[in-house]
């Protein structure tokens with residue numbers, strides 16, 4: 001049987017929120033089979049649990065925010081991406097403020113935390129959502145057009161294309177494909193950092209955003225070039241970060257996907273609309289398990305690699 005996964009022990013991290021600039025403590029704890037991933041705001045007078053699911057996403061401007069009543073957690077996508085990349089099904093995420101720490105702007109630190117705590121197989125079958133027919137969402141027309149789609153695939157692969165008109169981005173690959181069955185999430189995707197432009201930062205800060213952002217947790221560009229003295233971590237780091245984000249946004253479904261995702265200029269908002277469109281079309285998906293692990297697609301069956 002292909003089994004669900006959780007952590008062996010708990011692990012902690014401290015950092016600042018990218019947008020709030022607030023100091024925040026994060027505790028990742030093992031969870032029972034079929035719990036899913038549940039954030040808990042432990043700083044509120046009455047702690048509030050926020051289980052991840054597509055409908056829990058309430059705000060997608062600049063980051064993915066989930067909420068339960070008035071309790072919110074912003075910028076969940078990089079941690080969720082690490083969970084998707086390592087096949088984590090069940091996890092408690094205790095958090096002391098309303099934003100997940102940005103750490104180095106990628107998901108590499110979350111991957112390190114999760115693997116350091118140890119990943120265990122649990123006595124319950126891993127439940128996938130298998131896409132059985134294509135579902136697409138679109139936004140805008142002509143040069144503003146964006147789209148994202150899910151199509152049937154025995155495995156999980158993502159292809160993403162960006163279209164930035166900026167000298168520093170133009171000179172890099174703007175399209176990338178990642179197949180979980182063939183690639184290695186930790187090596188190929190996890191280190192890609194979020195990115196931003198100095199011309200946007202002033203406006204964002206005047207709106208109370210990007211207060212924790214800087215050269216140590218983002219690729220920052222002026223109108224011509226990358227300002228980080230160490231340059232890029234991958235030749236195509238920008239579009240790889242979009243794959244990282246998409247994996248996190250899609251893991252908010254609550255179960256791993258068996259599908260081919262492809263997208264052109266998509267973002268958190270369109271990714272969430274895609275999940276809701278999928279769920280709304282009840283004949284476009286089914287829940288499957290694998291009694292015989294050998295029948296499972298590549299990337300899911302093998303144990304997570306140790307450091």
Ligand SMILES: [Zn+2]
Pocket residue numbers: 077078194241245
């Ligand atoms: Zn991101």
